[in-house]
Amino acid sequence: HHWGYGKEDGPSAWHRQYPVAKGNRQSPIDIIPNEARRDSTLGPIFLKYDQCRSLNIANNGHSVVVEFDDSDDRSVVLGGPLDNPYRLKQFHFHWGGKGCEGSEHTVAGVGYASELHVVHWNAVKYKTYNDAAAAPDGLAVLGIFLELGDDHRWLHMITDALYTVKFKGSATDFKGFNPKCLLPSSLHYWTYLGSLTTPPLHESVTWIVLKEPIVVSEKQLGMFRMLQFNGEEEDQRMRMENNFRPPQNLKERIVRSSN
Ligand SMILES: NS(O)(O)c1ccc(OCc2cn(-c3ccccc3)nn2)cc1
Numbered sequence: 001h002h003w004g005y006g007k008e009d010g011p012s013a014w015h016r017q018y019p020v021a022k023g024n025r026q027s028p029i030d031i032i033p034n035e036a037r038r039d040s041t042l043g044p045i046f047l048k049y050d051q052c053r054s055l056n057i058a059n060n061g062h063s064v065v066v067e068f069d070d071s072d073d074r075s076v077v078l079g080g081p082l083d084n085p086y087r088l089k090q091f092h093f094h095w096g097g098k099g100c101e102g103s104e105h106t107v108a109g110v111g112y113a114s115e116l117h118v119v120h121w122n123a124v125k126y127k128t129y130n131d132a133a134a135a136p137d138g139l140a141v142l143g144i145f146l147e148l149g150d151d152h153r154w155l156h157m158i159t160d161a162l163y164t165v166k167f168k169g170s171a172t173d174f175k176g177f178n179p180k181c182l183l184p185s186s187l188h189y190w191t192y193l194g195s196l197t198t199p200p201l202h203e204s205v206t207w208i209v210l211k212e213p214i215v216v217s218e219k220q221l222g223m224f225r226m227l228q229f230n231g232e233e234e235d236q237r238m239r240m241e242n243n244f245r246p247p248q249n250l251k252e253r254i255v256r257s258s259n
């Protein structure tokens with residue numbers, strides 16, 4: 001009996017199998033800009049993605065994920081709150097149902113239509129991604145909000161491939177995609193210590209949430225909703241939508257803001 005986003009197996013039930021769900025550094029959170037601490041020691045982040053090698057696009061039953069070759073330091077995020085370069089591993093999305101919110105982080109109580117997570121791991125300190133994913137300084141996830149407006153000029157490269165990964169467990173080749181094309185113009189960010197937002201909910205993430213959203217169209221976002229949570233062989237057809245965890249308690253944490 002696996003976790004999901006439904007009434008019985010959704011975020012409010014995760015704590016039964018994953019008690020860390022009630023931990024002290026859970027994600028996402030509501031970011032309150034006026035309460036974030038402007039920190040002049042926080043430098044800019046650098047995204048070195050020019051040599052990145054995307055491998056495949058997959059439906060893991062929770063989201064659609066694009067994986068990268070992380071066998072060397074060819075593509076990393078560095079700077080900002082990070083003490084080491086973190087290696088690009090994958091990116092995926094969270095989104096809502098038609099017209100309703102879908103981001104995981106919220107800003108002063110307001111959600112966006114979707115949120116992109118670009119996942120990196122600390123290969124300087126840890127041998128494998130799985131080791132890093134369970135360590136307090138193991139992961140760095142870049143969060144990018146998606147708001148509704150005009151078509152995004154490059155998102156079609158992802159949405160055009162979604163029909164090939166409609167069902168859980170499907171994956172297809174997806175080479176030559178550079179996530180740089182999904183970034184907003186400004187890399188100003190908020191940062192705080194948090195967790196994976198899905199089980200196993202490890203408290204291993206340094207979150208870097210960009211302040212500026214990217215703009216995508218309702219039509220493009222709607223394409224994500226043709227994905228299904230279920231496998232092709234399952235009777236129960238469940239449209240993949242509302243795959244977001246609501247904001248968690250900030251507890252004793254502060255959010256810092258880049259300049
Ligand atoms: N939504 S998010 O960007 O916070 C996000 C990012 C990465 C995630 O990876 C799943 C995962 C599983 N494990 C794992 C590690 C060791 C043993 C077993 C499983 N590590 N990561 C999940 C959520």
Ligand SMILES: [Zn+2]
Nearest residue numbers: 092094117197
């Ligand atoms: Zn995520």
